[in-house]
């Protein structure tokens with residue numbers, strides 16, 4: 001079964017319709033839609049929603065997952081006003097995912113320090129931790145009602161905030177129902193932080209419900225999102241460990257940085273060919 005998917009994050013230079021065209025043209029059966037401009041930067045309702053959904057279906061695609069807005073939108077908000085605002089945005093997007101027929105919503109548990117006041121103050125990591133708990137307690141019931149799952153992603157920030165690895169995220173999600181809260185491993189982010197991909201996949205274990213597959217060349221945020229095999233990740237180990245833990249979720253490629261002289265269409269096509277060559281599409 002072809003359980004591959006491609007993220008519209010690969011096409012931040014064009015609108016959602018053109019992005020969907022390419023995802024379908026290169027052969028992916030599923031798509032991860034981005035909840036930011038120029039893609040789904042606001043919730044569609046009514047006729048706009050119907051038109052969008054028939055456009056997806058007419059391309060032979062399925063919206064499998066959605067990436068919630070990110071940037072300032074996160075669970076780990078460090079003050080109440082900020083938290084109230086982001087919980088409301090995420091609440092709305094969880095309902096939007098359900099309208100789109102998707103199963104899983106990617107959410108960034110912690111903020112990039114660039115968005116945090118007093119980002120490096122000694123008390124900030126604890127405020128982030130608290131924000132994550134309060135926001136999860138507010139949003140997991142929303143996912144439950146909507147019949148979808150929230151997946152928390154490991155992020156590539158060099159700071160002392162909690163929840164940057166699967167090892168730390170796993171005990172956070174364990175007490176919540178697995179149908180409505182899971183983990184998504186971002187393979188490039190693992191590489192940026194210098195962690196071991198095999199260990200991280202094993203730490204997520206049965207709570208792993210999503211993937212952001214891409215390669216990484218260095219240890220800085222931004223050296224990732226390369227096509228598979230174009231960085232230092234060992235793809236045999238990576239894919240082998242997903243099999244080993246009996247991973248059942250989608251294989252979602254989140255490649256967005258083309259090689260020199262390559263277009264984003266060619267990157268999508270290269271990535272599709274990788275999936276075909278690795279037997280991921282049978």
Ligand SMILES: [Zn+2]
Nearest residue numbers: 153186212254
């Ligand atoms: Zn990601």
